[in-house]
Amino acid sequence: MERSKIRGSSEFLSEDPLTESAGVSDRNEDVTSESWRSHRKHVFVLSEAGKPIYSRYGNEEALSSTMGVMMALVSFVQASGNTIQSIFTDDHTVVFLQKGPLVLVSVSTSRQNEQQLRGELLHVYHQIVSMLTQGSINRIFEHRKNYDLRRLLFGSEKVLDSLLEAMDSDPSYMLSAIQCFPLQPSSREVLDQILQKAVAPTLVFSFLIANNRLVSIVQEKTVLEDGRLKPSDLHLLFNLIRASSAFQAGEIWMPICLPLFNYNCYFYAYVAYLDPECTVCLVLLSTDREAFYAMADCKRKIEEAFVTLNALECLTNSQEYKxxxxxxxxxxxxxxxxxxxxxxxxxxxxxxxxxxxxxxxxxxxxxxxxxxxxxxxxxxxxxxxxxxxxxxxxxxxxxxxxxxxxxxxxxxxxxxxxxxxxxxxxxxxxxxxxxxxxxxFICHIQKHSSTNQSGKNSSTDRERSNQPNASETGLLSLL
The missing domain is CATH 3.30.450 (Beta-Lactamase)
Structure with missing residues (x-):
């Protein structure tokens, strides 16, 4: 399998060809057409300066005046010492969410209430943070209030598109829970033991995923209780993998922030599929940006164990129930x-x-x-x-x-x-x-022990993750 190392989230996303149908056509849709207006839900992201960042449908440049009006509403209400929350009409619900220098807006004709729409906007915000970290976003706009954030998010549109599509039809987001891949307990225990034995000093989490369902999870046992993973973090990680076909090309190494674990910290994710059909995916999260080869060695050990125990065939032959x-x-x-x-x-x-x-x-x-x-x-x-x-x-x-x-x-x-x-x-x-x-269900979350403390326990890793180098974030001119 060809090995590729991608050093930044935005760089990685820009190398993956855009989906030829949905993504491109949505970006090129005429914002003055009736078909554009008839979408059941629009989502917009803009900066406090009114700069367009993302739109679910249509080109951001074509919608710059519309987003300018949205920002004018936000500013007008702020001038009176209040914060705009929502606007209701006979047919539409408009919900606003301001997170630091970013403003997110949902315009919906669906039956969802204000709280549900605001929850979706929060997921969109967290997906953006997962690629840049909250600290980086804040520092960017402290230096340049008019900065065009699309430069750093180039190619990530379809990740956000995928997230919004998933939230419409996937109950995981509504329930704030993870769906597990159904598997006999003895088989799951074998997979857990394989992951437990393939460890490295800075490895924090090991995930095995099949058909976008969690099969097995092993975590470093010194991870602090208040730093545990939340379902939302896994939703963001799974969506990123699902949205991009680049992960199917080889072994991918990239930084990713899990906002509810630590919104200013990067993990470094090693992602590789274990089967030719690209249905079984291995994800290893490390705190060390230089740990690619250590993670690749963990993957090699896992593959060898899979062959010895015929574990992959057991997993691929299992099916979800009807x-x-x-x-x-x-x-x-x-x-x-x-x-x-x-x-x-x-x-x-x-x-x-x-x-x-x-x-x-x-x-x-x-x-x-x-x-x-x-x-x-x-x-x-x-x-x-x-x-x-x-x-x-x-x-x-x-x-x-x-x-x-x-x-x-x-x-x-x-x-x-x-x-x-x-x-x-x-x-x-x-x-x-x-x-x-x-x-x-996963009845027991297994743990492994490594020589170094990880995640939030390591002040050195945390400080280093809070100050990523420019080659990883594209912030060379800003930080």
Whole structure:
């Protein structure tokens, strides 16, 4: 396999050819056309000076006057000592989020409420921080308030596009949890042991991913409790890998910031696929920018162990489960998130759901189902009147949400199911999940020991990560 070292996030992204259909056509869309106006959701990112940085649809330059109006609204409200939060019309919800020198705006006709839209903007902001770090962004605009941040984010548009598309149809973001790849406990234990034995002094986290689902995670045991990984950080990492085909070309080495772990610190990620079909991915996070060859040696050991134990074939032969496997009458789909089944859920919240059935295979159909789930989630977690159980009859399906101290569940049935029948069927579903629990979830997060403390424990690594060299960030003229 050809080995390639990419020294900066923005450099790496610019070397990957843009998607020939969605990305390019979205960038070139006429912002005066009716089709542009009819998108269910627009997201804009601009600087405090009104400089355009990103738009989900259309060219940023063509939208500079529109973004200028947005910034004028922000400034007008700020002048009176307030902060603009949202604007509501009959058809649109406009939500603002200001994070330091960046302003993010969502203009939506979807059924999502203000809090959900603001949460999506926060994910977009964190994805930008993951490529540049928050400290670098702040220093840039302290030196030059009119700086065009697109210079550093060149090529990253499709990463943000991918994130926004995923948030529309992937429940991981709504539930703030990670979906694990279903695997027999004995097989997962074998994979954990392989990762545990392939270590290096500055290795902090080892991840094995299959089909964008987490298979195994091993962390350095001295990682501080307050520095543990959050689901949002993994969502950003997984999205970055999913959005770029460059990872399929060889071994990639790049800096990445995990904002909720440390928004001013770079990890250095070694990413390589282990199978020809590029479905099984290995990710190793180190605190040392010079540890590429050490991480490559870890990968070599992992591959050798995979061959010896036939582990790769075992993993690639495993499949995600379908709703038919549950054998529940009229059940179409469900989301299940345990609250306190295992101690480690407090460290890494997880959820499970079956493959989407045929009735929801298109992106539009998935978004419609997710809209129903989001509506239930919002109602059941409402601050003023939180609920425990909701039975909701929609146009083409019946949905039920159920939250207890041990789990939260969202289920979709065929349209003629009664409330009593739905609750009865969910009781059967809970029994099935408990029986399959050790296959559906990572029951134990394994740890390894290295000679150096890592992550937040190492002041030297932290100081070095807070001051990355110019070749890694493209900030040669600024820092």
């Amino acid at each position: 709703v038919e496997d549950v054998v529940i009458t009229n059940l179409r789909h469900f989301l299940y998130k345990p609250s306190n089944v295992f101690d480690h859920h407090r460290l890494l919240p997880q959820f499970t759901c079956p493959e989407m059935p045929v009735a929801y295979r298109t992106q539009e159909e998935r978004i419609c189902l997710m809209d129903e789930y989001r509506n239930l989630y919002n109602r059941i977690h409402r601050i003023t009147r939180p609920l425990k159980l909701i039975y909701h009859s929609a146009e083409g399906e019946t949905l039920l949400a159920w939250v207890t101290s041990k789990f939260e569940m969202y289920a979709c049935f065929s349209s003629l199911v009664t409330k009593k029948s739905a609750i009865s069927e969910l009781t059967k579903l809970l029994r099935w999940i408990r029986k399959e629990e050790s296959r559906l």
